[in-house]
Amino acid sequence: MVNITYDASGSIVWQDPDTGKIFVYNPGDIAWTLASTALVFIMIPGLGYFYSGLLRRKNALSMIYLSVMTIAVVSFQWFFWGFSLTFSDTGSSFIGNLKYFGLKGVLEKPSIGSARIPSIVYCIYQLMFAAITPMLALGGFADRAHLGPLLVFVFVWSTLVYDPIACWTWNSNGTTGWSLAHGSYDFAGGTPVHISSGSAALAISIYLGKRRGYGTEALAYKPHNTTFVVLGTVFLWFGWFGFNGGSALSANLRAAQASIVTNLAASVGGLTWMLWDYRIERKWSAVGFCSGAIAGLVAITPGSGFVGSPAAVLFGFMAGTICNFATQLKFVFGYDDSLDVVSSSSLSTAQIRLLIVLILPKFASHAIGGIVGNILTAIFAQASVAGFDGFTVIPGGWLDGHWIQLAWHIADSCAGVSYSFTMTTIILWIMHYIPGLRLRVPEGVEILGIDESDMGEFAYDYVAMEPELKGVSYVSSVVRRESDPESFMKERHSSASGNN
Secondary structure, eight states: OEEEOOTTOOOOEOTTTOOOOEEEEOOOHHHHHHHHHOOOOOOOHHHHHHHHHHOGGHHHHHHHHHHHHHHHHHHIIIIIIIHHHOOTTTSSSSSOOOOTTTTTOOSSOOOSOOOTHHHHHHHHHHHHHHHHHHHHHHGGGGBBBOSSSHHHHHHHHHIIIIIIHHHHHHHHSOOOOOHHHTOOOOOOOOIIIIHHHHHHHHHHHHHHHHOOOTTTTGGGOOSOOOHHHHEEEEEEEHHHHHHGGGGOOOSHHHHHHHHHHHHHHHHHHHHHHHHHHHHHHHHHHHHHHHHHHHHHHHTTTTTTTOOHHHHHHHHHHHHHHHHHHHTTHHHHHOOOOTTTOOOOHHHTTTOOOOSOOOOHHHHIIIIHHHHHHHHHHHHHOOHHHHHHGSSSOOOGGGTTTTTTTHHHHHHHHHHHHHHHHHHHHHHHHHHHHHOOOBBBOHHHHHHHHIIIIIISSSSSOOOTTTTTTTTTTHHHHHHHHHOHHHHHHHHHHHHHHHHH
């Protein structure tokens, strides 16, 4: 039997058998955290719809599939050892150990995040953060990767990249994570979620190489379904109230403040990005607004529990501006953006081509947005705002005269970028040389589309590919030639002999 009781108000009471200390879990706090879990869950398929809408029809279903696949794989990984590697109380300042392997002992004890909720509630809430992070990075595989090996990639990447970064950011048990020990403020995942996924997307882009037709009119396409982009943004924005507000781990004033600044930063970010785009195109872009809203949400994430409402306006403006201009780096360096929107006039502009050849807007929106958020949090964090929950005590940021805070946030951001980029690159190249795990698709599969080649299913009954294909028979021959060259050559020789 679980060693808990219920008091007259319905609160759960647990007494530590070793120390005799009594912990009381308020049902309202548990309910808010579980509701926030559901909110963050809906963000993951929302991200799939967002990415799907930006792609061409022939790859639309694969991104929605990857969103639910990622939830399943990470759910098992989190149960297996992910939670233990991230939040065990006997590990190192870099990564935990297997004390909670298979969630052994994860139930009624106070959680590492807050003594107001039991460990099992915190575990399921943090699972959603662990699940959405690799999905953010998977957008880098759009158009160019086999789906099967991605099952392995998600499991390995979550273990070797996400878990260590989350550990050093949030683990306050035993040997405290090194970033947390030095006083870095990251309320809801600026470094573990956004910087790590954005840096991984950059590494993925470089590994995969340019798509077929890069630099030509073939890739000057518009998003195939802007409605999906808006729908995905709505799901993300809706879920972000649980992402940031739920990180208070309690139904209190700090959760409400986090929700207020989250909505405000998203609103300002969306308007800012859209207006920057309007000055060039003289069009009111729904995709531009959605991109800016997400940039604002990303930026406010680390500071949502530390900054006031006026600062949130600056977070949104800076994120919408900096991330918007960061996407233009592709035209300077010749990057290939699978999930960006390009125009034929842009493609015809003379650009400087350097050795760096690829990047994705996820690096601009998530990594750059996360860095912007970390820096602004160090400047505008206030002890008074953090104290809205009634028990958090911090020295604050620059507004409170705590000048060293910025240095720690820069160090944390640099560590997140370099570690995620390096480890992701290593994982990709190790998989590259393991039979059956190579991720890059051949040209024929890229022409045909991931939905047809790897799934045999489609987002739509009819997928128009004529503008980029020169006959279905040609595509089929290319696919057969690259997937089974021996059989293809035998057929060719047999056909040649018959004609003779």
